[in-house]
Amino acid sequence: xxxxxxxxxxxxxxxxxxxxxxxxxxxxxxxxxxxxxxxxxxxxxxxxxxxxxxxxxxxxxxxxxxxxxxxxxxxxxxxxxxxxxxxxxxxxxxxxxxxxxxxxxxxxxxxxxxxxxxxxxxxxxxxxxxxxxxxxxxxxxxxxxxxxxxxxxxxxxxxxxxxxxxxxxxxxxxxxxxxxxxxxxxxxxxxxxxxxxxxxxxxxxxxxxxxxxxxxxxxxxxxxxxxxxxxxxxxxxxxxxxxxxxxxxxxxxxxxxxxxxxxxxxxxxxxxxxxxxxxxxxxxxxxxxxxxxxxxxxxxxxxxxxxxxxxxxxxxxxxxxxxxxxxxxxxxxxxxxxxxxxxxxxxxxx
Amino acid sequence: xxxxxxxxxxxxxxxxxxxxxxxxxxxxxxxxxxxxxxxxxxxxxxxxxxxxxxxxxxxxxxxxxxxxxxxxxxxxxxxxxxxxxxxxxxxxxxxxxxxxxxxxxxxxxxxxxxxxxxxxxxxxxxxxxxxxxxxxxxxxxxxxxxxxxxxxxxxxxxxxxxxxxxxxxxxxxxxxxxxxxxxxxxxxxxxxxxxxxxxxxxxxxxxxxxxxxxxxxxxxxxxxxxxxxxxxxxxxxxxxxxxxxxxxxxxxxxxxxxxxxxxxxxxxxxxxxxxxxxxxxxxxxxxxxxxxxxxxxxxxxxxxxxxxxxxxxxxxxxxxxxxxxxxxxxxxxxxxxxxxxxxxxxxxxx
Numbered sequence: 218x219x220x221x222x223x224x225x226x227x228x229x230x231x232x233x234x235x236x237x238x239x240x241x242x243x244x245x246x247x248x249x250x251x252x253x254x255x256x257x258x259x260x261x262x263x264x265x266x267x268x269x270x271x272x273x274x275x276x277x278x279x280x281x282x283x284x285x286x287x288x289x290x291x292x293x294x295x296x297x298x299x300x301x302x303x304x305x306x307x308x309x310x311x312x313x314x315x316x317x318x319x320x321x322x323x324x325x326x327x328x329x330x331x332x333x334x335x336x337x338x339x340x341x342x343x344x345x346x347x348x349x350x351x352x353x354x355x356x357x358x359x360x361x362x363x364x365x366x367x368x369x370x371x372x373x374x375x376x377x378x379x380x381x382x383x384x385x386x387x388x389x390x391x392x393x394x395x396x397x398x399x400x401x402x403x404x405x406x407x408x409x410x411x412x413x414x415x416x417x418x419x420x421x422x423x424x425x426x427x428x429x430x431x432x433x434x435x436x437x438x439x440x441x442x443x444x445x446x447x448x449x450x451x452x453x454x455x456x457x458x459x460x461x462x463x464x465x466x467x468x469x470x471x472x473x474x475x476x477x478x479x480x481x482x483x484x485x486x487x488x489x490x491x492x493x494x495x496x497x498x499x500x501x502x503x504x505x506x507x508x509x510x511x512x513x514x515x516x517x518x519x520x521x522x523x524x525x526x527x528x529x530x531x532x533x534x535x536x537x538x539x540x541x542x543x544x545x546x547x548x549x550x551x552x553x554x555x556x557x558x559x560x561x562x563x564x565x566x567x
Numbered sequence: 568x569x570x571x572x573x574x575x576x577x578x579x580x581x582x583x584x585x586x587x588x589x590x591x592x593x594x595x596x597x598x599x600x601x602x603x604x605x606x607x608x609x610x611x612x613x614x615x616x617x618x619x620x621x622x623x624x625x626x627x628x629x630x631x632x633x634x635x636x637x638x639x640x641x642x643x644x645x646x647x648x649x650x651x652x653x654x655x656x657x658x659x660x661x662x663x664x665x666x667x668x669x670x671x672x673x674x675x676x677x678x679x680x681x682x683x684x685x686x687x688x689x690x691x692x693x694x695x696x697x698x699x700x701x702x703x704x705x706x707x708x709x710x711x712x713x714x715x716x717x718x719x720x721x722x723x724x725x726x727x728x729x730x731x732x733x734x735x736x737x738x739x740x741x742x743x744x745x746x747x748x749x750x751x752x753x754x755x756x757x758x759x760x761x762x763x764x765x766x767x768x769x770x771x772x773x774x775x776x777x778x779x780x781x782x783x784x785x786x787x788x789x790x791x792x793x794x795x796x797x798x799x800x801x802x803x804x805x806x807x808x809x810x811x812x813x814x815x816x817x818x819x820x821x822x823x824x825x826x827x828x829x830x831x832x833x834x835x836x837x838x839x840x841x842x843x844x845x846x847x848x849x850x851x852x853x854x855x856x857x858x859x860x861x862x863x864x865x866x867x868x869x870x871x872x873x874x875x876x877x878x879x880x881x882x883x884x885x886x887x888x889x890x891x892x893x894x895x896x897x898x899x900x901x902x903x904x905x906x907x908x909x910x911x912x913x914x915x916x917x
Contacts, residue, residue: 505905
């Protein structure tokens with residue numbers, strides 16, 4: 218009996234997962250003015266600011282990240298006078314905490330904690346005023362790659378507003394793939410540490426959420442707790458004053474002014490099914506190609522004792538009811554005779 | 568001692584066809600790869616030189632240099648011809664499938680579909696054609712409206728070894744060689760645009776149910792001898808022309824696919840298999856009727872969208888029609904041989 222199909226058994230099918238990584242270098246100039254801020258999008262709701270890699274009105278523009286800030290309702294800033302957009306800043310903080318740190322056993326929202334222990338009662342570890350870098354899914358893909366020093370951000374921490382990068386501080390996930398936390402409802406995360414030649418040595422300063430593609434820094438990175446008390450705007454306002462009296466967009470502008478570089482690798486999880494299409498010596502040696510026959514006689518044979526020959530260019534994967542579901546092509550025809558056997562590995566990625 | 572060349576490992580990346588993506592999106596388990604086939608669409612076997620002037624080893628130089636297309640994602644475009652597995656490597660002849668244009672003659676006029684049929688889609692068109700032409704069934708016309716007779720709507724396909732090198736006989740009979748009976752086709756796939764046409768049984772014109780309709784509205788019908796005998800022609804004297812009353816290798820449809828012996832001798836009748844009526848080996852005969860869709864019968868919509876208008880000149884009159892050109896494809900399920908018949912669907916406009 219002639220057959221043109223060969224059934225795939227369970228031994229002919231296997232599955233594999235591959236992780237692909239891309240390096241994502243974000244130079245600070247994209248954040249701080251290459252396009253005269255035409256690549257920076259502010260919204261009327263004022264809850265966050267978006268950064269694009271090109272003027273955002275262009276269809277060529279890609280979304281890079283969103284910046285926002287917030288502080289807890291019981292933050293030390295809450296007692297300040299002249300608070301602008303208090304509710305929005307509190308709402309941002311609570312939303313971030315809710316999604317990233319989750320709830321305690323009473324249903325209350327945990328605070329973001331620089332130690333990574335969200336239920337901890339150690340008050341000094343709580344991040345009550347935060348700067349949030351929310352990276353686009355376009356960049357992070359399935360997750361930020363977990364690797365030692367895989368995520369690095371260089372901040373300008375000189376006190377002068379005019380020369381922010383006279384002193385810099387590196388922020389990075391120190392332990393990478395060897396050590397990370399899993400107690401966040403937003404997936405795996407790690408502690409971000411700051412180090413600077415200006416006297417800071419691996420001091421915890423924030424959290425990096427790998428799958429969420431999000432970095433949260435304490436606002437203290439721009440205070441003398443780390444390197445110097447920084448002038449965050451041209452008026453020389455310190456970070457706390459800015460967080461109290463400025464808009465969220467204004468704070469985002471100030472943060473962008475002090476970001477020199479960000480780099481990380483993203484990860485794409487590629488799930489593949491590999492079909493081993495085995496053409497044994499006695500199989501697939503004839504063809505139904507209309508040119509294969511001349512008056513029913515096989516063109517490639519002169520005598521019945523000649524070996525049949527076919528030339529394979531394509532592999533088709535079929536359903537039980539003969540619907541063609543996937544196609545793979547060879548780069549050149551391969552000759553199939555009873556003297557040859559081939560195993561064609563056909564990979565289908567999802 | 569040199570190393571062995573291990574560059575022969577063949578790894579192919581497959582792409583989903585549009586039908587594959589549709590089934591994946593349906594999420595109902597219909598996306599399940601169960602088998603594979605190898606195709607050779609790009610190969611022109613007439614380029615095979617059995618006696619190359621450069622000596623042996625150069626028979627397929629031109630074939631191996633043929634460039635291979637990238638994958639087509641349309642499921643009906645790829646693997647139109649497949650390589651075949653026969654256990655016998657000494658076969659010198661393979662069967663073909665041919666449209667029987669003796670019982671149902673094809674179009675002969677120059678404006679018609681060469682080697683195919685005009686198809687009337689409604690009663691008005693049929694009446695107009697019958698008024699303008701005597702015996703249109705013999706002039707390349709098929710009538711696909713409900714109510715058309717069997718003789719008017721059927722298409723007939725003969726399968727067999729179409730060569731003068733073999734004396735007349737059946738491919739499958741008690742006294743045929745096993746390797747020849749292995750070439751008998753017992754299943755057919757018929758593909759037709761379901762927006763335009765359906766298929767019917769040849770006896771009582773019951774509308775057939777397709778196995779599936781793909782994303783491009785192409786309906787695939789599977790007719791197997793075991794379960795769909797009403798689509799296969801009767802074949803008496805299956806054990807040979809002289810063995811009257813032997814088991815029937817065919818189905819129940821008429822006209823029978825027989826070798827007859829009478830005063831004119833032993834011969835085949837009304838078959839396109841075999842250059843003469845005393846040569847060739849008869850396989851199976853597939854018969855089905857055409858039925859135009861309700862949309863074609865009652866509306867001009869698809870004619871406007873997919874076709875145009877034409878005039879056909881008859882002896883005493885000229886008729887105006889809307890038309891759609893389409894194709895019906897018949898593929899041997901086991902032998903893989905494929906034949907396409909062009910159809911020109913007609914609907915009277917005056």
